[in-house]
Amino acid sequence: MSLYGAPSTGGHTYHNIQISGNARVLLGNTVGQATDSNLAARADYVGHYANSSLRPVPNYVLRPRLHQKIKEQLHDSDNDQEDNTRILVVCGLGGSGKSQLVLNYIQEYRRDYLAIFWIEAGSKETIERDYIQIYRLLYGCQKDTGQEIVKVEDAVPAVKRWFQRRKGQWLLVLDSADTIDNKQHDSYIDLDYFMPDTPGLHVIVTSRSSTVMEITQLEAVEVAEMEASEATELFKRSANMKEAGQDILGEIGEIVKELGCLALAITLAGSYVSVTPRLRSDITRYLPQYRQRRKELLQLRPKQYVHRYGESVLSTWETSFEAIESDNPAAARLLSLLAFVNFEDIFTGIFDSDPKSLEATISSPQAWRSFLFGEQEWTIYKLESAFETLQSYSLIRWRPDQESYAMHKLVHAWGQDRRTAEEQQQMSYLALELIAGATSKDRLGPSYQLRLVPHVMSSFGTFSRLCKSMDVMIKGKFAMIDNMQEFLYRIGRWWDSYVLRVFHLSEAEKIYGKEHPDTLASMNNLAGVLGKQGNYKEAERMHRQTSTLMETVLGKEHPNTLVSMNNLAEVLGKQGNYKEAKRMHRQTSALMETVLGKEHPNTLASMNNLAEVLGKQGNYKEAKRIYQQTLALTET
Numbered sequence: 001m002s003l004y005g006a007p008s009t010g011g012h013t014y015h016n017i018q019i020s021g022n023a024r025v026l027l028g029n030t031v032g033q034a035t036d037s038n039l040a041a042r043a044d045y046v047g048h049y050a051n052s053s054l055r056p057v058p059n060y061v062l063r064p065r066l067h068q069k070i071k072e073q074l075h076d077s078d079n080d081q082e083d084n085t086r087i088l089v090v091c092g093l094g095g096s097g098k099s100q101l102v103l104n105y106i107q108e109y110r111r112d113y114l115a116i117f118w119i120e121a122g123s124k125e126t127i128e129r130d131y132i133q134i135y136r137l138l139y140g141c142q143k144d145t146g147q148e149i150v151k152v153e154d155a156v157p158a159v160k161r162w163f164q165r166r167k168g169q170w171l172l173v174l175d176s177a178d179t180i181d182n183k184q185h186d187s188y189i190d191l192d193y194f195m196p197d198t199p200g201l202h203v204i205v206t207s208r209s210s211t212v213m214e215i216t217q218l219e220a221v222e223v224a225e226m227e228a229s230e231a232t233e234l235f236k237r238s239a240n241m242k243e244a245g246q247d248i249l250g251e252i253g254e255i256v257k258e259l260g261c262l263a264l265a266i267t268l269a270g271s272y273v274s275v276t277p278r279l280r281s282d283i284t285r286y287l288p289q290y291r292q293r294r295k296e297l298l299q300l301r302p303k304q305y306v307h308r309y310g311e312s313v314l315s316t317w318e319t320s321f322e323a324i325e326s327d328n329p330a331a332a333r334l335l336s337l338l339a340f341v342n343f344e345d346i347f348t349g350i351f352d353s354d355p356k357s358l359e360a361t362i363s364s365p366q367a368w369r370s371f372l373f374g375e376q377e378w379t380i381y382k383l384e385s386a387f388e389t390l391q392s393y394s395l396i397r398w399r400p401d402q403e404s405y406a407m408h409k410l411v412h413a414w415g416q417d418r419r420t421a422e423e424q425q426q427m428s429y430l431a432l433e434l435i436a437g438a439t440s441k442d443r444l445g446p447s448y449q450l451r452l453v454p455h456v457m458s459s460f461g462t463f464s465r466l467c468k469s470m471d472v473m474i475k476g477k478f479a480m481i482d483n484m485q486e487f488l489y490r491i492g493r494w495w496d497s498y499v500l501r502v503f504h505l506s507e508a509e510k511i512y513g514k515e516h517p518d519t520l521a522s523m524n525n526l527a528g529v530l531g532k533q534g535n536y537k538e539a540e541r542m543h544r545q546t547s548t549l550m551e552t553v554l555g556k557e558h559p560n561t562l563v564s565m566n567n568l569a570e571v572l573g574k575q576g577n578y579k580e581a582k583r584m585h586r587q588t589s590a591l592m593e594t595v596l597g598k599e600h601p602n603t604l605a606s607m608n609n610l611a612e613v614l615g616k617q618g619n620y621k622e623a624k625r626i627y628q629q630t631l632a633l634t635e636t
Contacts, residue, residue, distance in 0.1 A: 049134055050118035054110070056103040059237035059267070061230050063101060069221045070105050074171075074202045075112065085196060087203045087216040092223035097263035098206040099175055101223060105204075106171070113171045113202075121205075122176035124189060126401045128152040131159055131194065138162045156194060163196040170201050177207045191215060231256035231266055238270025239280070251283050258287060321418070324389060330382065331389035333372050338396070338407055339415025340431035342458040345451055346396070347404035350438045351383055366437065368430040404451075416462070428463040429477060435459045436480035439487035449491045456484050457496055464503050478507070485525070494532045501526040515553050517560065520546055524564050531567075536575045543568035557595045559602070562588055566606050573609075578617045585610035599633050607633075 048054060073088050090098045106116055117134055120126040135155035139162075163170065174194070179187040191212070195203065205212055213220045226234065232252050236244060244252065259265045269286070273279045279286050325332035338346060369378050376382065387405060390396045396405045407415075419427060435455045444452075460481065467477070485500035505526050508519040527542035547568050550561040569584035589610050592603040607630045614623035 048110070048116040048118075049130075049137060050116075051120060051130070054103060054106050054116065054118060056100045056107060059234065059270075060100050060104060061226070061234040061237065062104065063097070063226060063230055065227070066101055066221055066223060067104065067108075069219070070101070070204075071109075073218050074105075074204070075109050083199055085198060085201045085203055086218070087195070087205065088218050089212050089216055089220040090204060090206045090223060091208065091210060091212055091220055096223040097226075098223045100263075101221075102173055102175070102204050102206060106173075112169060114166075114168045116171045116173070118173045118175065119194075120176065120401070121174040121189060121191075121194075122178060123187065123401070127174070127189060127194060128155075129401060131155050135159050160196040160198075163198045163201055166198070166200070168200055172196065172201060172203045174203065174205045177205050177212060178209055180207065180209055180211055225261040226256075226263055226266070228253060228256065228261060231259075231261040231263075234263065234266050235270045238267045239273040239283075241273075241280075241283075248283055251287070255283075255287055255290070258290060321395075324395075328386060328389040330372055331386040334383075334386040335390055335395060335415060336419070336427055337368065337372065337430055337434070339412050340427050340459060340462050341435060342454040343407040343412035345399075345402055345404045345454065346406065347402075347451065348380065348383060348387075349448065350434065350452070350455065352380065366433060368434045371430055421466075424462075425466050428459070428466050431459040432463045432477065432480055432484075436483050439484055446491075449487075453488070453491075453493060453496065456488065457499075460484060460500060460503075478504075478511075489525075489529060489532075492532075494529055498526070498529045498533065501529055515549060517554065520550050520553065520564075521560065523549075524560075524567065527571075528567060531571050531574065536571055540568065540571045540575065543571055557591055559596065562592050562595065562606075563602065565591075566602075566609065569613075570609060573613050573616070578613050582610065582613045582617065585613055599636065604630050604634055 070088060070090070074086065077086060090102055092098055106118075110116060117130075119130040119134075132150050132152060132155045135150055135158055138159060174191065177189060177191060179189050180191055183190075191205065192215070195215075205215070225231075232249065235252050235256055236242075241248070241252075255269065256266055259269060269290075273283065273286060321332060321335065324335065341350075372378075372386070373382060387396065391398060391405070395411050396407050398404075399406050416424060416427075435452070438452055439456060463477070463481075481500060481504055485497050485504060488497035488500060501522070505519070505522040508516070508522045512519050523542060523546040527539050527546060530536075530539035530542060543564065547561065547564040550558065550564050554561050565584060565588045569581045569588060572578075572584065573581035585606060589603065589606040592600065592606050596603050607626055611623045611626035611630065614620075614626065
């Protein structure tokens with residue numbers, strides 16, 4: 001739809017501004033107002049763009065020292081002396097309050113910017129979506145006029161050109177730009193590509209990564225613990241404690257000190273107090289309970305992540321977990337299970353037998369379903385209720401751009417560490433079963449397959465780290481890992497498949513011995529993925545070893561031996577060793593015809609491979625004859 005501003009006293013009007021999707025465009029210089037007559041008269045005025053409100057949360061507490069650092073480097077800077085974009089980095093641990101700090105700056109100084117653009121830079125999908133939306137705003141494109149879809153490679157340069165032709169002061173925020181470290185990773189975002197370069201433009205980048213500091217010469221605003229007075233006020237607001245005497249303030253001061261004055265921990269603690277009448281009526285009960293839980297955690301729980309994230313945060317989440325367990329036991333169990341899959345893009349299709357039918361009831365007996373819901377019938381509605389409970393306690397969040405849930409990585413780490421070593425093994429098995437089941441579903445589309453990969457690798461990585469004993473591996477887990485490695489191989493994730501196949505072979509040798517048929521099959525599979533990776537030398541070595549062992553253990557005419565011989569011949573051909581490849585293909589083809597029959601699919605595949613090698617040698621006449629023979633047999 002289009003929004004139209006009212007005429008100003010000078011007779012000017014706003015240009016049409018198109019809103020598409022769930023984007024929210026805030027017109028005028030004050031959030032919530034429709035117009036601002038002063039800015040409306042400016043020809044370059046467009047408005048503010050964001051997917052959500054440009055106000056900080058209601059319980060936000062001003063942090064003057066950090067706020068002043070932003071103000072001095074942006075608002076108070078001399079723009080006339082600037083030849084380039086002025087970039088300020090706001091970085092720190094997740095949950096420390098980076099985004100809220102920037103929103104507070106916007107609320108105070110929004111009148112000094114012609115327009116403000118808030119871009120969600122947490123993933124390629126969101127940053128590209130927002131640039132396309134901004135392109136539509138700046139160039140007046142209408143989504144419903146039948147024009148071609150805007151491509152991001154066109155939208156980004158166009159937006160950057162638009163800024164270069166404008167004068168005045170503008171603000172661009174790239175929020176949650178965290179995937180900026182590893183250029184080889186699929187999720188890597190190149191901030192330089194999205195960064196306009198023009199005088200008068202201020203850019204704020206928020207990130208958990210310290211790497212982002214390298215993009216600017218300005219001093220980064222590092223967000224860590226709150227000041228004691230700020231933390232006390234935040235706790236009061238989160239707990240809905242409007243009035244408090246000196247004794248209560250003193251107790252709150254002790255609480256926030258114990259919590260390390262970390263914004264997220266304080267918010268969770270205050271929220272917990274606000275929904276617990278016993279603590280609201282006597283705040284002095286909170287700290288003894290917290291200290292008791294922390295002591296128990298440190299004594300009984302593994303501490304792998306404690307040194308990284310801080311004890312107080314983990315213990316605070318534990319008190320929230322108790323409230324969830326009382327409110328919705330299935331939600332508490334779901335949180336425990338989610339800690340053993342990937343912490344991002346948790347979509348409900350993982351849990352459903354048919355990802356296209358969210359109303360399906362799954363009745364086949366699986367341990368993870370029994371763990372979540374006991375004897376109750378599994379439905380998508382029960383699952384959604386559990387997710388909703390977790391979301392209400394801020395332990396997971398909904399990502400509308402991906403239509404999935406995400407856990408903060410600290411919550412994810414805590415979800416594992418709060419379990420005993422034995423419980424972690426059990427939970428890792430349940431997660432492995434869940435994801436292995438998801439990979440075995442029929443008719444998985446490419447998008448669904450790619451979304452599963454991080455969950456496959458996360459659940460496998462945790463399981464392989466925790467479950468080392470042969471007894472655990474024998475009891476059904478081997479088949480699930482085999483299923484997951486085949487899934488990865490099938491969709492062309494060669495490196496990921498290699499990781500699982502190395503583990504599979506190692507465990508097979510421990511359990512069955514080096515000459516067991518299952519071990520030999522695992523060797524053959526690992527050699528196959530080495531070939532797919534282009535590591536032909538190592539693939540050849542392993543195929544030769546496998547073929548020799550199979551011939552000794554199973555016999556030269558066993559079907560598995562013949563398959564191994566064929567695979568070795570293929571790798572030889574890939575390396576250009578056509579002479580030996582031809583010899584082995586002839587031998588394999590002849591044996592397959594004898595053992596399996598001339599019309600067996602494996603025999604026909606072997607004949608086809610022989611013809612291919614002959615063709616590469618330039619023996620086209622014989623290659624043609626075998627191709628025709630193979631085709632004729634295939635059609636019969």
